C-alpha cells in the first residue's frame with residue numbers, strides 16, 4: 001500500500017510526510033489553496049493501484065478547512081465542528097474550481113485540527129479514517 | 139567588406155526574417171487561452187527529500203493527446219462565461235461528435251450555445267437520481283452536499299452526451315480547460331459516472347493533469 005498527495009498546485013507526491021502536508025495547511029496562503037484544482041487530496045492505493053480511501057482538503061479563509069473522507073461506494077464523511085447539530089451554524093457559499101458550493105459553516109474546521117487529522121491519516125499507513133475526530137456522514 | 143557569398147547569405151537571412159514578420163503580421167490574432175485555476179509559482183518547501191513525481195507534467199505518461207485548447211476557447215468565445223470561475227469541457231469518442239458541458243454556475247450563460255433544453259440543474263439531478271436508483275449509492279443524500287462533480291463541467295458533458303446518444307462509446311476522451319478538482323478526480327467523481335454509463339475507459343485531459351478512469355469489472359481504477 002502507498003499514499004499519494006495531490007497539492008492544489010498540481011504536484012503529485014508519493015508517500016508524503018505528515019510534516020510537509022501540515023506545513024502546506026498551516027503556512028501557505030489562501031491564494032495558494034485557491035489556485036489550480038483549488039483543493040488537495042491524500043489517497044491510499046493498494047498494490048494493484050486501486051484506491052483504498054481518500055481524504056480531500058479544501059481551505060477557504062476565513063472559515064477554515066473542509067475535510068472529507070471517502071470510503072468505499074461513495075460513502076463520505078466530513079469533519080464537523082458541531083457533530084450533534086451540524087445545522088447549528090449558518091451556511092456559507094464558497095467556490096470549488098470556480099463553481100459555487102453552499103455548505104454548513106460547521107463543516108469548516110480549524111487549520112490546526114485539519115493538520116492533525118491529515119497527519120494522523122498519513123502516519124496510519126493503512127488508509128483508515130482517523131479516529132478521535134468529529135466526523136459525520138455527509 | 140562583405141564577400142559576395144556572405145552578402146548573399148546575409149541578404150537571404152534578412153529576407154527570411156522580413157517574410158516571417160509579414161506572415162506573422164498577416165495572421166489573425168488568436169484569442170489568448172484563459173488560464174483557469176492559474177497556478178503561480180508558490181514558494182513551497184522542497185527540502186524534505188520527498189518523492190515529487192512530477193513538475194506538473196507527471197500525468198501525461200498515460201496519454202499523449204494534447205489538450206484541445208482551440209475548440210474549448212472557440213466555445214468560450216461565443217458565450218459570456220467568466221474567465222476565472224467558469225469551466226468548459228467536451229467529451230468525444232468513436233461515432234459521436236464533441237458534446238460540451240459547463241459548470242452549473244455557467245449553464246444559464248452558456249444555454250444558447252449548448253443549444254438544447256434541459257441543460258440545467260434538472261439534468262444533473264436526473265443523473266444523480268439514476269446513481270441512487272441504479273447503483274444504490276448516495277441514497278437519502280442531497281446532491282449539493284455530497285456530489286459536487288455532478289455540478290461541474292466534466293460530468294455535464296458526459297450527461298449531455300448520454301442524453302444525445304443514449305449508450306456512449308466504451309472509450310471516451312474528455313478535454314477540460316481547468317485542472318479538475320479532487321472531487322471530480324477522486325473515486326466519488328467521474329468514476330461514478332463511468333460505472334453508471336458502463337464506460338470502459340475515460341481519458342481526462344486538462345491543462346495540468348491527465349488521467350484515465352478505467353473500469354475493470356464492477357470496480358474502477360484511476361490510472362495516471
Ligand SMILES: [Zn+2]
Nearest residue numbers: 097290319322
Ligand atoms: Zn470538479
